[in-house]
Amino acid sequence: MIINLVDVNKSFKKHKVLEHINLSVEKGETMAIIGASGSGKSTLLKLMIGLEYPTSGQIWIKNKDITTLKEDELDKVRLSMGMVFQYSALFDSMTVADNVAFGLREHSNLSENEIQRVVEEKLDTVGLKGFGKYLPNELSGGMKKRVSLARVIAFEPEIILYDEPTSGLDPIMAGKIDKLIKYTQEMMKVTSVVVTHDINSAYYMADRIAMVYEGQIIAVDNPDNIKNSTDERVREFIHGGKS
Amino acid sequence: MMFILEKIGAIVLKALETWGGFVILFLQTLRQCKRAPRFSHVLEQMAHLGVDTLPIVALTLLFTGMVLTLQTVAEFLKFGAQSTVGGVVTIAVGRELGPVLVGVVAAGRVGAAITAELSTMKVTEQIDALKVMAVNPVGYLVVPRLIACMLMLPLLVVFGDIIGSFGGWIVANYYGISSFMYMQSINTFVIIHDFTGGLIKAVVFGAIIATIGCYYGMNAANGAEGVGKATTKSVVDAIIAIFFFNCFLSMLLYR
Ligand SMILES: Nc1ncnc2c1ncn2[C@@H]1O[C@H](COP(=O)(O)OP(=O)(O)OP(=O)(O)O)[C@@H](O)[C@H]1O
Numbered sequence: 189m190i191i192n193l194v195d196v197n198k199s200f201k202k203h204k205v206l207e208h209i210n211l212s213v214e215k216g217e218t219m220a221i222i223g224a225s226g227s228g229k230s231t232l233l234k235l236m237i238g239l240e241y242p243t244s245g246q247i248w249i250k251n252k253d254i255t256t257l258k259e260d261e262l263d264k265v266r267l268s269m270g271m272v273f274q275y276s277a278l279f280d281s282m283t284v285a286d287n288v289a290f291g292l293r294e295h296s297n298l299s300e301n302e303i304q305r306v307v308e309e310k311l312d313t314v315g316l317k318g319f320g321k322y323l324p325n326e327l328s329g330g331m332k333k334r335v336s337l338a339r340v341i342a343f344e345p346e347i348i349l350y351d352e353p354t355s356g357l358d359p360i361m362a363g364k365i366d367k368l369i370k371y372t373q374e375m376m377k378v379t380s381v382v383v384t385h386d387i388n389s390a391y392y393m394a395d396r397i398a399m400v401y402e403g404q405i406i407a408v409d410n411p412d413n414i415k416n417s418t419d420e421r422v423r424e425f426i427h428g429g430k431s
Numbered sequence: 432m433m434f435i436l437e438k439i440g441a442i443v444l445k446a447l448e449t450w451g452g453f454v455i456l457f458l459q460t461l462r463q464c465k466r467a468p469r470f471s472h473v474l475e476q477m478a479h480l481g482v483d484t485l486p487i488v489a490l491t492l493l494f495t496g497m498v499l500t501l502q503t504v505a506e507f508l509k510f511g512a513q514s515t516v517g518g519v520v521t522i523a524v525g526r527e528l529g530p531v532l533v534g535v536v537a538a539g540r541v542g543a544a545i546t547a548e549l550s551t552m553k554v555t556e557q558i559d560a561l562k563v564m565a566v567n568p569v570g571y572l573v574v575p576r577l578i579a580c581m582l583m584l585p586l587l588v589v590f591g592d593i594i595g596s597f598g599g600w601i602v603a604n605y606y607g608i609s610s611f612m613y614m615q616s617i618n619t620f621v622i623i624h625d626f627t628g629g630l631i632k633a634v635v636f637g638a639i640i641a642t643i644g645c646y647y648g649m650n651a652a653n654g655a656e657g658v659g660k661a662t663t664k665s666v667v668d669a670i671i672a673i674f675f676f677n678c679f680l681s682m683l684l685y686r
């Protein structure tokens with residue numbers, strides 16, 4: 189188990205967002221997290237990378253309980269993790285190329301030439317060849333999302349957390365990103381946690397799917413079993429309330 | 432009655448929390464200085480801050496030097512003390528008006544800009560993105576701004592002092608005090624400590640502006656509204672802190 193959440197609770201002030209979360213992800217696995225808007229999916233991802241602290245419970249990442257770590261110890265764990273934010277979170281004072289190069293410049297000893305090569309390769313991978321000189325606010329929402337994906341895979345982390353990587357993209361690009369996520373997982377043995385609204389992309393890429401419902405995980409299972417679930421709440425979500 | 436007490440209590444607690452936050456951030460920033468800050472980042476910030484502020488500093492100090500002389504010169508002439516005008520104006524500018532006015536102008540320009548920039552980064556999750564990439568936001572964002580402000584404010588004050596004194600000279604000249612007498616007066620009355628004290632103040636004001644600006648930026652509430660609120664608070668608190676520390680430093684430096 190590379191990620192293991194043990195009885196995690198999270199409240200903001202008196203508002204309980206997540207309750208008694210137990211969830212583990214195996215090394216190399218892709219876990220999709222589905223659930224309604226506001227059910228706590230983004231919060232769940234932020235807990236896994238120490239951007240939020242749980243009100244109680246333990247969060248084990250690579251055999252360290254990150255809730256007990258000091259900031260610089262946590263940073264060591266984060267070096268092997270990456271996160272694609274729901275709203276991209278690109279550095280808007282930097283060009284696209286500098287955004288993608290950021291992690292390498294901060295933490296690797298690669299030469300500037302090598303960095304440029306990686307940047308071009310990753311931009312090509314996400315279909316943005318030649319956009320290196322653009323500033324983030326000159327791009328569409330979907331393009332930003334792809335840059336933020338390139339920024340994460342440039343650093344080749346062991347664990348990648350994706351917060352709705354395909355929302356706001358056209359179906360063709362969304363399909364490409366889904367393939368890319370599956371590809372990085374297969375080729376680089378990355379462990380992925382993917383929050384998504386798109387049940388079909390969850391079926392396509394996930395080894396297991398977890399459903400969050402009103403702050404609790406009500407089902408964790410492989411795509412086939414989720415598809416045939418008899419739980420009303422799961423059925424309603426995957427059939428869009430049409431079943 | 433209880434209600435009023437509760438209200439006062441709440442306000443005091445909030446103030447303590449905020450000002451305590453400034454101190455904590457300042458200490459964290461010092462701790463982050465251990466890892467050598469990148470020179471290019473500091474320089475970038477200095478250029479950014481200096482260019483923004485220089486013209487307003489020039490205007491502010493020019494007019495202040497002029498009115499200050501205008502108000503004193505008429506009185507001084509009555510007592511035949513024209514030979515002290517240059518000295519008095521220059522001391523007032525060097526010790527108090529230069530650093531305080533530069534501080535206030537910089538709080539409005541630089542402090543506000545820092546808060547606006549960092550709070551935008553906060554609400555668009557760019558600060559979270561830094562953390563996720565194992566980059567300490569205090570080290571990466573606050574340290575270069577703190578150093579830049581602490582270096583830039585004294586430079587602005589040197590410049591402002593010269594302009595202020597120059598403004599005084601224009602008016603003095605108009606009232607028939609010769610350039611020679613004005614310079615002579617400066618030579619006689621002004622000692623180097625009148626300037627260095629002002630520069631020490633400027634360094635402290637620089638630290639105040641950067642720390643408070645960064646604090647409100649990094650703690651902004653979500654949304655565009657959060658950015659606006661944070662910016663206003665940052666300017667107000669920085670100006671209050673500057674006046675407070677100016678009084679304190681004047682007592683310390685010029686007793
Ligand atoms: N920083 C915060 N302060 C207070 N409440 C918060 C904060 N972050 C999230 N919440 C609350 O937590 C709940 C879950 O939010 P979260 O962003 O995790 O939902 P989500 O499942 O990602 O939704 P979406 O699909 O719309 O992105 C919401 O009710 C939200 O109001």
Ligand SMILES: [Mg+2]
Nearest residue numbers: 229230231274
């Ligand atoms: Mg979300």
